[in-house]
Amino acid sequence: MRLAPLFLAAMAMSAALAASPTARAQSQADVNESIDQLKMGKHSLTGRPGATRHVIAEAGKRKGVFSRGAKTERVYTQKQPVVLIPYTRLVEAITLKHKGDPFLISSSLGDLGNYTARALTDADGVFHFRGLKAGRYLLSTTVPYEAAVTVREDTGRTRTDTTLQTTDGYNITGASSVTSKVYDYRKTTSELEHRVFKLVVVKADSAVTELGELQ
Amino acid sequence: MSRVLIALVAAVLVAVGSCAAHAQSTGLDRALWDMEASKTRECNAAGMPRCWYMFFASNEAPYRQLWMVDLKVRNPEPKNANLIEIDVTQMHDGDDPDVKGNDDFLLYTLQFQCKEKKYRVADGFALKLDGSIQESKGATEWYGGYEDTWIGLAGKIACEKKYHLAPGDNNMVFLGDFHRPVDAVDHTKAILWLQR
Numbered sequence: 377m378r379l380a381p382l383f384l385a386a387m388a389m390s391a392a393l394a395a396s397p398t399a400r401a402q403s404q405a406d407v408n409e410s411i412d413q414l415k416m417g418k419h420s421l422t423g424r425p426g427a428t429r430h431v432i433a434e435a436g437k438r439k440g441v442f443s444r445g446a447k448t449e450r451v452y453t454q455k456q457p458v459v460l461i462p463y464t465r466l467v468e469a470i471t472l473k474h475k476g477d478p479f480l481i482s483s484s485l486g487d488l489g490n491y492t493a494r495a496l497t498d499a500d501g502v503f504h505f506r507g508l509k510a511g512r513y514l515l516s517t518t519v520p521y522e523a524a525v526t527v528r529e530d531t532g533r534t535r536t537d538t539t540l541q542t543t544d545g546y547n548i549t550g551a552s553s554v555t556s557k558v559y560d561y562r563k564t565t566s567e568l569e570h571r572v573f574k575l576v577v578v579k580a581d582s583a584v585t586e587l588g589e590l591q
Numbered sequence: 592m593s594r595v596l597i598a599l600v601a602a603v604l605v606a607v608g609s610c611a612a613h614a615q616s617t618g619l620d621r622a623l624w625d626m627e628a629s630k631t632r633e634c635n636a637a638g639m640p641r642c643w644y645m646f647f648a649s650n651e652a653p654y655r656q657l658w659m660v661d662l663k664v665r666n667p668e669p670k671n672a673n674l675i676e677i678d679v680t681q682m683h684d685g686d687d688p689d690v691k692g693n694d695d696f697l698l699y700t701l702q703f704q705c706k707e708k709k710y711r712v713a714d715g716f717a718l719k720l721d722g723s724i725q726e727s728k729g730a731t732e733w734y735g736g737y738e739d740t741w742i743g744l745a746g747k748i749a750c751e752k753k754y755h756l757a758p759g760d761n762n763m764v765f766l767g768d769f770h771r772p773v774d775a776v777d778h779t780k781a782i783l784w785l786q787r
Contacts, residue, residue: 414771416698416716416724455781490640494774496781507718507773583722 403487406466410491413462417509419578423587424502425458426450427519427570450589451521452501460493460505461485463512463575471514471575478516478573510580515590518569525566533558634662634758639768643680643775646748646763647741655684655784658741659766659775660748662755667702667713676702676713677749681741682776683720684784693720696776701742702730705750709733710742718773 431447461467467481467488474480482489493513495503503517535558541550572590579585634642642662649656661678668674682696700714711734715727737743748754754761769775 411770416718416771416773418722418724420722490768491770493771494769494778496778498781504777506722506777507724507771 403466406464407487407491409464409466410462410488413464413509413511414491414493415509416507417578418583419508419510419580420584421460421505421508421513421576421578421587422502422584423458423515423576423590424452424500425456425497425517425519425572425590426452426501427521427568428591429521429523451519452497453519453521454497454499454501456497456501456517456519458495458497458503458505458515458517460495460508460513460515460576461488462491463514464488467514476573478571481514481573482516508578510578512575512577515572515574515576515587517572519572520567520569522565523568525564527562527564529560529562531558531560634765634768639663640770641768641775643766643769644748644758644763645766645779647744650684650687652784653685654687657682657684657779657783658745659772659779660745660763661772662748662758664749673705673707674702675705675749676700677745678772679745680772680776682779694718695720696773698772701745701749703746703749704733705746707735708738708746709735710737710746 428448428450431449463471467485470484471481474484493505493508495505497503497517501519534555536553536555538551538553540548541552543549574590576587577585634644640663643659644662645657646660647658659680659682665676666672666674667676677700679699679701680696681694681699683694695718697717698715699712701710702713703710712727712731714730717725719725737746748758748763754763758765766775766779769778
């Protein structure tokens with residue numbers, strides 16, 4: 377007798393964990409839509425994803441010292457994977473739901489993430505996709521780069537500043553102290569990663585769609 | 592009764608936990624990891640859309656040719672286990688004047704009658720070096736007597752269990768799980784044929 381409610385609760389939990397038949401059918405239809413969009417087409421897509429950083433002085437690369445001023449430079453990476461996800465109706469819905477957040481979108485794609493076009497960047501950081509169908513795709517890649525950073529290290533020491541109050545410059549009438557940690561600041565380089573995640577369109581009226589520089 | 596309850600709660604927690612763990616790595620992330628790990632890891636057929644392996648090669652640069660097979664074979668007729676369908680790509684290094692076609696690469700969808708050792712080309716296309724595509728014109732007739740060619744090796748890979756269990760022990764090299772054959776070709780060219 378007491379097992380019956382437990383069984384019903386377990387069944388309800390199983391039903392909640394499993395996708396509804398409607399959702400499954402929709403997902404399968406969307407997978408088929410992705411597969412169809414990834415069939416061999418006549419179009420190509422190129423672009424050059426990069427990251428912008430403050431210039432690291434040549435002489436300072438060894439010592440961790442950087443050029444003065446606010447000059448910036450573009451950095452590119454070779455042999456970096458670039459992924460195109462067909463922008464199907466479900467992918468569009470996921471993108472809108474998560475307001476373009478790449479991490480939330482990626483974690484919601486499920487099996488759709490398996491049906492992608494992939495390329496590697498060449499020595500100049502440029503990717504070339506061949507055999508694409510015209511249409512919309514989500515482009516995802518990362519640009520790893522070295523950047524100038526300032527590291528704050530706790531020395532374990534403290535510093536106390538005391539302020540004395542006097543009435544005539546000779547007789548101390550009061551005192552207040554502030555104790556704070558002592559830090560060392562060191563300039564160095566750090567390995568960072570810039571994520572490029574954007575909607576791109578492969579044009580139907582052009583053999584090659586050139587995206588140019590990608591931020 | 593309490594043991595049943597504990598077991599049920601544990602099962603539910605495991606189910607919820609596995610869902611949460613799966614959500615941490617998306618298919619997209621896995622696709623990126625797969626590319627980076629493809630040199631060190633064999634194909635996990637259950638979790639990958641494709642399992643491309645290099646299995647045959649000929650000629651020297653600049654006219655090299657390389658054949659890749661997708662180990663995720665299919666049964667076009669579910670009730671006929673003797674009929675196996677498999678995708679093979681034949682990629683060309685350059686425009687070999689001794690070879691007709693000027694192909695960049697070809698994709699063959701081959702069907703094998705394993706017991707009878709017969710094959711046919713069920714579908715496919717050729718990407719020409721000028722970028723144009725030539726589609727196949729439907730399935731060909733059934734052919735036999737191909738054992739000593741790359742098609743013979745593809746037939747063994749399609750039909751014989753040992754090639755699926757241990758491709759590495761049978762002179763096959765894992766390339767990746769690219770859904771599009773053209774991506775498998777371009778990655779292989781970028782990594783192996785550096786002059787491109």
